[in-house]
Amino acid sequence: MTKCSEIRQPLREELFLPRVLHALSDPVRMEIVLKIARAGQVACGAFDIPMPKSTLSHHFKVLRESGVVASRREGNELINSLRLEDLETRFPGVVQAIIAAGSR
Amino acid sequence: MTKCSEIRQPLREELFLPRVLHALSDPVRMEIVLKIARAGQVACGAFDIPMPKSTLSHHFKVLRESGVVASRREGNELINSLRLEDLETRFPGVVQAIIAAGSR
DNA sequence: CGTCCAATTCGAGTTTTATCGAACTATCTT
DNA sequence: AAGATAGTTCGATAAAACTCGAATTGGACG
Numbered sequence: 373m374t375k376c377s378e379i380r381q382p383l384r385e386e387l388f389l390p391r392v393l394h395a396l397s398d399p400v401r402m403e404i405v406l407k408i409a410r411a412g413q414v415a416c417g418a419f420d421i422p423m424p425k426s427t428l429s430h431h432f433k434v435l436r437e438s439g440v441v442a443s444r445r446e447g448n449e450l451i452n453s454l455r456l457e458d459l460e461t462r463f464p465g466v467v468q469a470i471i472a473a474g475s476r
Numbered sequence: 477m478t479k480c481s482e483i484r485q486p487l488r489e490e491l492f493l494p495r496v497l498h499a500l501s502d503p504v505r506m507e508i509v510l511k512i513a514r515a516g517q518v519a520c521g522a523f524d525i526p527m528p529k530s531t532l533s534h535h536f537k538v539l540r541e542s543g544v545v546a547s548r549r550e551g552n553e554l555i556n557s558l559r560l561e562d563l564e565t566r567f568p569g570v571v572q573a574i575i576a577a578g579s580r
Numbered sequence: 581c582g583t584c585c586a587a588t589t590c591g592a593g594t595t596t597t598a599t600c601g602a603a604c605t606a607t608c609t610t
Numbered sequence: 611a612a613g614a615t616a617g618t619t620c621g622a623t624a625a626a627a628c629t630c631g632a633a634t635t636g637g638a639c640g
Contacts, residue, residue, distance in 0.1 A: 389577055394501035397494045398628085416587060427629055429588055434627090448586050448637045465573035473493055473567035502598085521616060531599055533618055538597090552607040552616050 380437070384458040387439040392463065395438035401431050402474055405440060408454050409471045415449040440467070484541070488562040491543040496567065499542035505535050506578055509544060512558050513575045519553040544571070 382388075396402055400421065408414050416432060432452065435441040439458065443450045459467045486492075500506055504525065512518050520536055536556065539545035543562065547554045563571045 389574070390501045390503050390506055393497045393574070397498035397501050399494050400628095402494055417585090424630055425587065426589080426631075430628075433588085445637085448584095450587065463573070463577035465569055466577050469567070469569035469573050470493070470497070473570050504598090519616080528600055529617065530601070530619080534598075537618085549607085552614095554617065 381442060381455075382437070382439040384439075384462060387458060387462045389463055389466070391438045392440055392459070392467070395434050395440050396467075396470055398431065398434075400428075401435055404431060404435065404452075405454065406471065406474050408441065408452055409475070413451050413453050415446075415451055416443075417449060485546060485559075486541070486543045488543075488566060491562060491566045493567055493570070495542045496544055496563070496571070499538050499544050500571075500574055502535065502538075505539055508535060508539065508556075509558065510575065510578050512545065512556055513579070517555050517557050519550075519555055520547075521553060 396405065400423070403421065404419060407419060416428065419428065421428060432441065432443065432450075435452075436443055439455055441452050442455050443452050445451075454467070456467065500509065504527070507525065508523060511523060520532065523532065525532060536545065536547065536554075539556075540547055543559055545556050546559050547556050549555075558571070560571065
């Protein structure tokens with residue numbers, strides 16, 4: 373039965389700037405975020421980062437719990453996207469500027 | 477005579493975005509940065525943060541080493557300022573947006 | 581059902597970070 | 611030179627974070 377996953381992600385009002393910045397302060401996670409930003413939607417498995425899946429999963433967890441990334445199940449993979457609307461509403465310009473700077 | 481201090485601070489080209497974000501990901505340091513942003517120049521002693529001086533000093537060190545803050549000696553106190561020019565040059569909009577969001 | 585596939589969870593090991601008090605350095609003042 | 615003030619450095623401790631392999635969950639499909 374498709375029980376909708378309990379991927380806990382903070383509500384928009386719960387977003388906390390230091391937590392978001394911490395999530396983005398790791399180079400691996402920054403790379404993940406940049407790839408999602410470029411592609412729009414990326415499954416967890418689509419990152420060719422030389423690293424065990426458990427470690428990658430940890431980084432996705434941090435990104436999710438900080439509210440940077442939203443993940444939804446589709447078949448048997450997780451599709452990740454950036455929560456740009458929520459982030460821009462709460463912290464206008466911050467994530468956009470970071471992505472732009474990181475992409476240079 | 478004011479001997480030029482040996483406070484090591486990274487050159488503009490050495491600024492590293494994840495390091496900057498990490499520096500800003502601590503609530504205490506964020507508070508420090510916001511106060512400097514408001515006042516322009518603030519001595520280390522001017523922060524009424526209920527915390528030992530050694531701990532505060534640690535946070536200033538992190539801010540300095542990440543390149544967020546510049547400190548110069550003036551008499552027997554250290555005056556702190558934000559390295560906005562360098563930061564904006566390397567990471568346009570990032571720190572500005574963070575300060576604006578943090579000030580809300 | 582059994583198997584494959586995607587991703588998470590668990591447990592452990594290592595590293596980094598935050599915090600604090602005590603001792604120290606540098607500068608100014610008298 | 612002595613004392614006061616502003617910050618830093620040191621050493622220790624505790625909490626948090628990153629990494630990894632092994633075991634596990636959830637869904638798709640024959």
